Amino acid sequence: MQEKLSKLENDIRASLEHARDPASLEAVRIKYLGRKGEINRLFKDLTQCSAEERKAFGEAINRLKNDVSKGLEARLEAFGAESRSDVDLLLPGTRPKVGHLHPLTKVFGQIITFFKSHGFTVETGPEIEYDWYNFGALNMAKDHPARDMFSSFFIKNDLLLRSHTSPVQIRTMEKQKPPIKIICPGRCYRYDAFDASHSPVFHQVEALYVDKGVSFGELKWILSEFVKYIFGPKTKYQLRPSFFPFTEPSGEMAVSCMVCGGSGCSVCGNSGWLEMLGCGMVHPNVLKNVKISPRDYSGYALGMGVERVAMVKYVIDDIRTFYNNDVRFLEQF
Numbered sequence: 001m002q003e004k005l006s007k008l009e010n011d012i013r014a015s016l017e018h019a020r021d022p023a024s025l026e027a028v029r030i031k032y033l034g035r036k037g038e039i040n041r042l043f044k045d046l047t048q049c050s051a052e053e054r055k056a057f058g059e060a061i062n063r064l065k066n067d068v069s070k071g072l073e074a075r076l077e078a079f080g081a082e083s084r085s086d087v088d089l090l091l092p093g094t095r096p097k098v099g100h101l102h103p104l105t106k107v108f109g110q111i112i113t114f115f116k117s118h119g120f121t122v123e124t125g126p127e128i129e130y131d132w133y134n135f136g137a138l139n140m141a142k143d144h145p146a147r148d149m150f151s152s153f154f155i156k157n158d159l160l161l162r163s164h165t166s167p168v169q170i171r172t173m174e175k176q177k178p179p180i181k182i183i184c185p186g187r188c189y190r191y192d193a194f195d196a197s198h199s200p201v202f203h204q205v206e207a208l209y210v211d212k213g214v215s216f217g218e219l220k221w222i223l224s225e226f227v228k229y230i231f232g233p234k235t236k237y238q239l240r241p242s243f244f245p246f247t248e249p250s251g252e253m254a255v256s257c258m259v260c261g262g263s264g265c266s267v268c269g270n271s272g273w274l275e276m277l278g279c280g281m282v283h284p285n286v287l288k289n290v291k292i293s294p295r296d297y298s299g300y301a302l303g304m305g306v307e308r309v310a311m312v313k314y315v316i317d318d319i320r321t322f323y324n325n326d327v328r329f330l331e332q333f
């Protein structure tokens, strides 16, 4: 019995010394002082001793029990003092990491907000389209060479993944009488190789305004407001003639380079300008195709790649960075 007692005493002392934190102290307490702990087991052993021994060892065990309790308390207090001195309650807390919007989602939101604030409503449509909506109704007959510009993914003869969001314009003009003032944001598909400036899946926002007497001047005005809103009030823009089968006349808008401000640098190829979007007055044939009389009505349309806007705005030279999910890139926005 005496042997057991001294061995236990040594064990406890060692355990107390080794405990490095309050949790390990609690483990020590349970191991020795717990209801099924080693000290209680010793009390049970007493039943096998003689009456004299029982008295002596009983006292010894009780003493040990008290010593352990005191030892635990002292160690716990020491930890408390240490941890109290470590914590400066006046320091600001650690800010938890909160996620944020993807740069493309942000730019998408800004474009949509701009047009909504100018009275446009949002229209959406299917991503798998009929040839008619993607091409035919947009003044591109089956043999029209401009179809090549759209590198489309055909599913069947007459069915394809839409290569622009213009089919939504057609669908809206079919079911709605002018005035029509809509934007069509959405995903588009083209079989371009995945390189620094092309992605087989990309995003577009197109705007369409059809009413009596809509003029090119109104198109120019909305573009100038758009440039100021998205790229800042100091950004200049330039309209150049272009060609699209579905608009006449057609234009292309460029904005002054975000890096050099128009004086020329490597980002803009020393031209000072970055191409931004295509636009024009809706072609009379397109209006006829949706049974709107081009004698009574006119309209403008414009369309942009959301990736392109984000690349110009944030000076990003590789479209793939938007899809790589590299947190170091995404955290900058």
Ligand SMILES: [Zn+2]
Residues within 6 Å of the ligand: 257, 258, 259, 260, 261, 262, 263, 264, 265, 266, 267, 268, 269, 270, 272, 273
């Ligand atoms: Zn430049």
